[in-house]
Amino acid sequence: MSMHIALVGPIATADIGHLLDGETAHLPVGYYGAPLLVTLIAELLRRGHKVTVVTLSWNMALDWRKPVHAFGHNLEMIYVPMRRRAWQPNGWRLGRIVDLYAFERRGLQYVIEQAAPDVVHAHWSYEFAWAAQQTGLPTLVTCHDSPFVVARMYSRSRLTQSLYRWIRVGMAWYVLRRAPCVSAVSPYLQAEVQALCKHPVTVVPNPLPPSLFDKPGQPDRHPDPHSPLLAMVANGWDRRKNPEPALRAFAALRIRKPGARFSLYGSDFGPGERAEQWARQHGMADGMEFIGRVPYSRLLGELAAADILVHPALEETFGMTLAEAMAMGIPVVGGASSGAVPWVVGEGGVLTDVTSATSIELALLDLLDSPTRYRAAVFAAQARIRTHFTVDQVADAYEAIYCHLSGKMRHQERASVSVVASLDNRG
Template sequence: MNIGIVGPIATEYVADFLATNTDNLPRGYPGAPLMGVLIGQLLKQGHKVSAFTTDSSLYASGATVKASGPNFDFYICPSRPRAWRFNSYRLGRAIDGFAYEIQQLKNAIKLANPEIVHAHWTYEFANATIKAGRPHLITCHDAPAVVFRYTRSLYRAIRYLVARQVFRNGSYFTTVSTYMASSLRNYVKDDIEVVPNPLADYVLEKGAPRARPETRRIGLICNGWDLRKNPKPALEAFAKLRCRQPIAELHLYGVDFEVGGHAQTWCIQQGLNSGMVFHGVTPHKQLIEQLEQLDLLLHPALEESFGVVIAEAMALGLPIVAGQNSGAVPWVVGSEGVMDIDCCAVLTDVSDSLKISAALDEVFDEGYLKRSLAGYLRARKMFSPKAVTDSYLAIYKRILLGSVNE
């Protein structure tokens, strides 16, 4: 099958599939390792893949860059660097609803002419896919209305309107969790099939079920200092735990969690920084190696459409503390919101630092090994690249046969 994959694709995540040195290639669109995982599995199963993404560094030249490898073509299209101010003689990309980016992607898709196109996220990538006029599948990785509710801005309002256009004009949709399927029910005319995100092989090759440790090394991976990510109660909860258990460590990763960043500054101001190690943005493979050395993942987000880092921690054998009402989180960890010893997580009210602190204590009780084993096994059953890709391939075939949702 000749398959197009459109979405936020970083060059580093597809470098192994290219026959050229990638040092001089544009970096692509960083932030979603799962895109490279899906592409790699499709290639492994013998399919031809054309992948499409954007990079603002190409705007000055206006030229799409193409790199290739066995059965693989990678198109990096220009995008405007600024959302609001003029980009040379063009408006900011948000003002016209990403029209330039959509046109560039559409042109590349039509040039490659795949049998079917699979777009990820319901914004410019999906809009370009629809306009290219090929049979298509759109995977919804977030609920635009929910994102807008937590991040009230004009930019997010425009993104929401772009997504509404995609929902109105798209033909076939999947999403990544049962929570997301429920959240999007009113936006599309047919039921949305659930296909979870895949984990990279290098994640699944690591980790093991683990016995209760003597250490208390906790990881928190959070990209952004905002209401939805909800870091403040988690930091306060760790400070309470540290008073009871001075050996406790909190390792913090992601945007705003670097040395001297927003999170550390706030913690110092509040007198909460004891025992905290601020790592900031960390390359994914390095992040996984460091996460494997920890004992627990603390995930305080108020809402998640999936939560890849939770699934990765499960695969490594780390128990989880996370929100009992945080969107897809209970489904990802294998719970219906009940704190069950056979589940890999202790779920709690993550808006309350006292309850988070109590949950951190509970995770290290006699059920630690069972939680570790439950997550380790569930991650391999639900989130392996082959299982996810096989589900998508079955949907592609049904779309091409015209039998989806019949």
């Protein structure tokens, strides 16, 4: 049964442009950070659903009554303006966190109500979900992070950044306490957010793009023992991403394997950015290539050449980079106590203490110096992704929830009609 689904969340034009008609250069930039949502959108369209995508963009005139629309086959993309600054005034408007994203929520609510979908799927438990709830339409809220964990990770940051995160904890609490239908992207996150919710939280993982599974597996390959290529993807040089032990581990590894190379991707990891500055200050930059933030398609293409993905994050609620690397047969070195990392990785790599550079180095050597161990990890990585995280499996799970929500709403509407009819008959 085809449905009209409104998917509300952070979506960038650069990621969804291939699904839209014509040129996209004139469109707002959208909201960066979640290419995985486009994977889900494409699959819903393939299944015959009508999809309305609603996102925010900072490079628009600040008038929520003037959204920007773009179209594709069975697809409508709607951009709502977002204030650029969180604390400082935006013209005569307050910073967006000062009024709890009230301006943005009003615009989101307006366009969702105008679209009149059968069901709304809101991603992240903050402004997008709050606006969706304000419409009164049947809504699924999907959690992608733990508000309390994120706030605690930023507790040592500057005051405004820490306060910003704790205010968003309050927003998430307000949303989740009122949400009748909530999903989380891992069992770890399910346990983290369940206490905030009045109803049971369902686990539906993030989807992997089908193109990753088109790449032939290479179970017999083994990295060059003298010049392995490692890769790391991290957006931000902060406590939660925990990059320093990984860079120290690579510097130690390079003493044993002078030809080793380390490709570093993500914000703060570009040429001259914080990661390179730190590495050069500590005399550890040799063999490291600071690439920084790149388009998603380029990232996947270059990541495919890596022998091992190093993932030192202290906490992940899923870890898309982990799953993407594993789908391409790239083993992972990740944290044994890093949230959902052990659940995602399984036997597809080595789990270790990522706060210790020595432990990370030993985990890398465990894979690099044992062809048998490496091949087993390659096989296990691809097998785990194919049995747990394909877009077919994820879309099946979400469709079941959509049908339940829309069916429940139709039942309530029929009940309301019956009550009204009964009252009319009495009159």
